[in-house]
Amino acid sequence: MKAMDRGYDLRVFEDSLSLDRAAADLVVDLSRDAVALRERFTVALSGGSTPRGLYGLLASPPYRDLIDWKATHVFWADERCVPPQHEDSNYRLASDLLLSKVPLARAHVHRMHGESDPAAAAASYDKELGSFFGGGPFTFDLVLLGLGTDGHTASLFPGESATCETGRLAVSVPAEGRRERRITLTLPAINRARAVLFLVAGAGKATAVKNLLQAGNVSNYPAALVRPERGSLSLYLDGEAAGLLTASS
Ligand code: 6PG
Numbered sequence: 001m002k003a004m005d006r007g008y009d010l011r012v013f014e015d016s017l018s019l020d021r022a023a024a025d026l027v028v029d030l031s032r033d034a035v036a037l038r039e040r041f042t043v044a045l046s047g048g049s050t051p052r053g054l055y056g057l058l059a060s061p062p063y064r065d066l067i068d069w070k071a072t073h074v075f076w077a078d079e080r081c082v083p084p085q086h087e088d089s090n091y092r093l094a095s096d097l098l099l100s101k102v103p104l105a106r107a108h109v110h111r112m113h114g115e116s117d118p119a120a121a122a123a124s125y126d127k128e129l130g131s132f133f134g135g136g137p138f139t140f141d142l143v144l145l146g147l148g149t150d151g152h153t154a155s156l157f158p159g160e161s162a163t164c165e166t167g168r169l170a171v172s173v174p175a176e177g178r179r180e181r182r183i184t185l186t187l188p189a190i191n192r193a194r195a196v197l198f199l200v201a202g203a204g205k206a207t208a209v210k211n212l213l214q215a216g217n218v219s220n221y222p223a224a225l226v227r228p229e230r231g232s233l234s235l236y237l238d239g240e241a242a243g244l245l246t247a248s249s
Contacts, residue, residue: 008233010213012242016201019238020053023199026234027058027142028066030195034141035071042132044075044185046144046154047090050199054144055097069102075129077143077190078155079112081121081172081181088180089114112183118172122183125170129189137230139169139192143185147200149208151221155184158220162186187225194231198223203240210244 013019031041045051057063080088084095091111099109110128113121133139145153155173156163162171162184169189173182190196200209211218213235218224226233 007227008235010235010237012237012239012245014239016053016238019199019201019236020057023054023144023197023236024057024063026195026197026236027054028063030142031067031072034194035068038141040071040073041068042073042075042140042142044077044140044143044189044193045090045094046077046146046199047079047093048146050146050201051144052093052097054199055094059098059101064102067102069104072104073108073110073132074099074104075110075140076112076185077145077153078182078184079114081114081118081183083115084111086114112170114183118181118183122168122170122172125183126168129169133192137192138194139189140194142195142197143190143193145190145196145198145223145226147198147205147208147212147223149204151208151211151218151223153198153223153226154190155182156187156222156225158222163222163225187222190226191229192231193228196226196228196231196233198226198233198235200235200241201238203243205237205241206243209237209241213245 013022034041076090079090082088084091112125147153150158160173162173165171165186166188168186170185173184175181212221212223
């Protein structure tokens with residue numbers, strides 16, 4: 001498995017605020033195109049801490065007023081198997097920072113039910129995605145992703161069967177060490193998106209970014225398997241996360 005080939009838009013920003021602003025600009029642009037063409041905007045949100053700044057920007061002027069929230073449907077890239085108000089919940093993260101501050105219809109919030117049996121909740125989400133997107137060539141207008149230091153993205157971890165799933169759009173992931181059980185989108189769901197955006201910040205991710213973009217062999221990097229079939233792939237990094245990249249990338 002070679003590192004990501006060149007079919008992606010790589011941008012490096014001097015600090016996290018400019019990174020978040022660029023990401024918010026992209027979300028607005030994609031939402032406007034989607035609503036103009038298909039009368040709806042579908043986005044799968046990432047978990048973790050990196051997107052906190054982006055969610056706060058999208059919940060505030062001017063960005064909040066540039067998105068047609070009534071035409072927007074929010075999904076998740078993954079969820080921890082905890083109740084929705086648990087501090088580890090990706091739903092709670094997005095709800096506190098964004099969803100509670102914008103006029104999004106409750107029916108347009110497509111939560112992964114982390115409080116339920118993981119396998120059943122994943123099967124239910126897979127079915128919901130299948131009927132929502134109708135089995136066509138595309139899924140989401142945008143999937144937001146982070147990058148773990150081990151090369152994971154969403155809850156697609158190295159060596160887990162979820163990472164190799166080729167049929168279902170959502171599956172459950174077993175607990176591992178301190179990591180809770182998860183529900184995650186699969187690569188078929190992610191790679192059928194119209195746009196995928198990796199948002200990566202901090203010096204702690206510099207090695208993972210270097211491996212992802214420049215290492216010769218990343219066979220154990222799930223993030224390297226994110227290659228939208230017909231959509232765009234963007235990687236927005238801050239200077240620290242890009243700190244080990246050489247000019248060739
Ligand atoms: C999660 C995320 C996960 C995250 C990366 C990066 O549920 O934790 O979906 O894939 O994006 O682990 O996390 P940070 O943004 O906290 O570094």
